Amino acid sequence: MKRQSELPVFAQGVGRLKAALHASLAPASRCKHPGALLDTLQHWNDSYLRSDSPCLSGYRSLADLGYTVSPLVISQPEQMTAVAQVSGLFSEEGITQLRRACYQLEAGSSTSDWIISNRTRAATQLSTLIREMMNSRAFLLAVSRIAGVPLVPHPFLRARSQVNYFYPPQGQYDRAQIGMWHTDGTSFVLNILLSDPSEYEGGEFVYFDGPVERFDVDGLDDCVRTCxxxxxxxxxxxxxxxxxxxxxxxxxxxxxxxxxxxxxxxxEVDVNKFWHLASDDGVLSTIRPWLQLKRDLALAPCDQYQRLGIDPITFADVAPSLVPR
Ligand SMILES: O=C(O)CCC(=O)C(=O)O
Ligand SMILES: [Fe+2]
Known part of the structure; x- marks a missing residue:
């Protein structure tokens, strides 16, 4: 019996290419309330981060997951976080403001057959709070320490941020909203759970405790972990x-x-694949942003930080959190 069969696997290889062509032909899915005011116009404040370091639990490095070769030459698999549960990152006020902003953004959400069924994309473009948070050095430093390497917001705007909304099936013939088994198009990803666990049942975040090459949806039982x-x-x-x-x-x-x-x-390494992006947005509308992405990735680190208007984050800034708690 396949206990995990409730989650399908998102198209790989040729399947993803087909999904890209499908996305190019299908009309864009419509958002729920296109005219609604989305932005709370709330500004980010670094006091929305807690002053003490966040607590990491269930820490697994890429080496722990079975990777022997680092995807980036600048760091070792032992030093790069594969999975960590993070608590105590935001202050209460920070959480309240993020929840408000993301509630508002639901008006712009749309459903599709893509990996995540119901979401609002490019949240940094729609929300002052989320945009300013992503550009805050204090926030970037906190996430860099969790990741084990210095970070900037991902240069590809449509892949940088999204808000996901999950509901159980509403009607008899509706499908439940899910996140299919997948890998992301980007490498350094923070999933902030803004609903309190008391607000829903099911919806567990699960991951496969092994390298991607070993992932086999028909033989998962011993290797699936729940965060x-x-x-x-x-x-x-x-x-x-x-x-x-x-x-x-x-x-x-x-x-x-x-x-x-x-x-x-x-x-300069970025794992994002043209076909991953195109399977979301269609081939034609991916070409220009793809070329822009290549140019952005070629910028020197100091220029990438300068564009954000902040001092560079260095490996020395990040080092204190290399010791997992
Ligand atoms: O909603 C979540 O907790 C994670 C969703 C996810 O994996 C994604 O958006 O890529
Ligand atoms: Fe994901």
């Missing part, structure tokens, strides 16, 4: 391109999460 969420504002950090993960269907309530992607400016 527990203590309270709203807790997060799951993953090295998204090398960790298969998904979100189980909800059976009750509603689950809202803010997913943020980052890039390490000290490496």
């Amino acid at each position: 527990s969420v203590g309270t709203s504002g807790d997060a799951v950090y993953i090295y998204g391109s090398r960790v298969f993960h998904g979100v189980r269907p909800l059976t009750k309530g509603r689950r809202m999460s803010l997913v943020l992607s980052f890039h390490c400016p000290y490496s």
